[in-house]
Amino acid sequence: MTSCAVIGAGPVGTTMALALIRAGFEVSLFEREASLPADPRAATLQPPTLEMLSALGTGAEIIAKGLSAPVFQFRDRASDAVLAEYDYGRLEGETPFPFAVQCEQFKVADTNARAIEATRPGTLRLKTAVTGFEQDADGVTVHVETPESTAETLRVDYLIGCDGGRSLTRKALGIAFEGFTYEERFLVLTTPRDFFERGFRVRNYVLDPVQWCALFKVPHEGPPGLWRIVFPAPSVSSGIDAVSDAYVLAQIRGLDDTLTLADITHRNIYAVNQRVAASFRKGRVFLAGDAAHVNNPLGGLGMNSGIHDAVNLAGKLVAAQADPSRAEALFDAYDVERRGIADRYVQAQTIQNKKRLEAKTPEERKAAADELRATCADPDRHFAWVMNASLIAGLNSLKDQTGSISS
Template sequence: MPGIERGLPGGPVVVVGGGPVGMVAAASLARFGIPVVLIEAEERPKTDWRASTFHAATLELLDELGIADQMHAEGLVVPVYHFRDRRDGLIAAFDFSLLADETPFPYRLQLNQQHLVRMLHERLARTPGVELLFGARVTGVAPRAGNGALVVVSTATGTREVHGSWVIGADGAGSTVRRALGVDFTGWTYPERFLIASTSVDLAEALPGIAEVNYVADPREWLFLLRTPESWRAVWPVPAGQSEADALAGATLERQFQGVAPRRAGYPIIDRQLYRVHQRVAGSFRAGRAVLIGDAAHINSPMGGVGLNSGIHDAVDITRRLARIAEGAAAEAELTAFADVRRRVAVEYVQADTQRNTQRLSEADESRRRAAHEEMRATAADPDRARAYMRRASLLESVRRFGVGLPPGAPAPAPAR
């Protein structure tokens, strides 16, 4: 990454949140030579295993940051994924190599998100003009007289005021920045919780013929099975009435995995998480000198693996605009375009597709379930329909339609061929 070469009136850009989306925002700002302060409440980079999929459109953006090669060296390339049924087996297989003429990354890259955080943290820690402020909890965000904003943080040594030109809230679904701005977060919460459990057992041996990414429909208990470099991971719904302690108990997880594939030797568990799932979008992605990105702006079901990816797109979009503002572009037009475009993508693509994916897996009505299966079979069997389906699933469609961080009024780029 280059040293700092230019700035914005009012001071550095303040990024709140040191997860993958906040780290990408900070790295992109540094790439443009813009001073940045990254604030994270945790004492060290986050080690959350939750998201693990990077789609083609996202890999194109991360390649521009110079991090994609390292990600590929540690990650797992998955060109094919399956839509399956627990009773009927394979319904449809989708091969992303159909997109090879449009993107250099015609596949999903499986890599637990904490590795991207680690890679970017290591780079940012040695980049001039970047301050990493860990163990600092944001307690307030307010406009500052003249240019900029004031971020108040609580640290082990007391209270500190951070003065910045702009604030980027990348601090998750419970965003302090969003609450400080008074922005609503409308939507709803699934009645069931989702449980992620990772095992060292190779599920491909226990379930011959499965892909490395599998969406498995079932009206009683759908499944999401995928492989990462460290482990195989399963995601399933937990009924509202089941206690957290019971859902996470070793005996419960063993019983769940045995229901997926019987195995006499059992299933060692190396990670487990239980969490609420929401479909929510911020009323606005911008308020004055602050913007919201990632889960602070939109949160959704993980079915499709697009939440983290769309958050990274948010981060690149806003930082490209801030770079142009530093060169003299009109701030109001750029920030209005950011808020409008990224919210539209969140509603029309991220929210719509993840809800549809989740409904398809859990459909209980037999006629609708059969119709959905036939639709998936027909889509996979037709190369043109399959290509269109995978362009949308990989976020290439939304990027080709809206671009990422394009100047206001600029046409979206034509698809690569």
């Protein structure tokens, strides 16, 4: 039986472990924290991701926990005009799930983790940190430490680092994380205010040269749910306190002048990167999810792409088990395929999404608005847009090249 160790029990790590268990592998899933990460940052699940999770047996439960988002909207902040509304319903026939779902990432991880433990109890090891590893031609020796400071060593065939943007796995492999960090930061505010009353959809993007924003609803603990708003925030070097009452109030008043600080239930700020690892593997050790690529959240692509990494790699590992002579070619293909998707689709789209929202000059703003209106109005361009935005186009490009996204 092929054995694998997976580091990190977020949505990508739990998908990776569940896919391997379903394939009959022996799996150890390590999470250094005492409970599953509760970071609610990512929340959008695209149609092909719903297909993959459904194939693993958790999709229906995750969809039931989320909010269906069949359309997404672009608006102009100054005029409050709707510039374009893109409809995933045009994907009918391309996918059994012609809609996105808003479901916080910790709920995805929790649903997967419970399926893992129901299938093979003891797979998930909380409060257990991977402190190092060595690999050779035959396998990987993994060193872990338990809460009692007890050191353990285990031998596995493969190690997969799903341990986030600051991945110790990637650093231990000496793999460069190529790209850049935005000078500005992102401010995330949460409010129970109902934006449906103003005609917003579940997912929305608002254009403005200074105060652009992304606005989307999440289910939270159940009806009626909460709204999250992402604003740009000045760099640390600006000296501006971007989580201060004054700065927060200026942002929300620009979006809706009836909002007050009492309407804001949570505020957070974070740095944003656009980076892709120089390689997604070295020998028998692999990277997936944020350990391999990070991007701004505009478009809801990061978590999805990470889950796609996991499913693709699981397929490669299964195929290698069936025919060991193909292992190197399969693992090289994982690196080429998934780095290609990260560069050509995820990085390209998220960078362009930000540029579109923050268009500065009147000419740039008009061009962005005209492009949105024209693309939305043309059936063929509308279809191409949602194929790209949902990541189906990227996955289809792999099918065209290899005949399969997972083998």
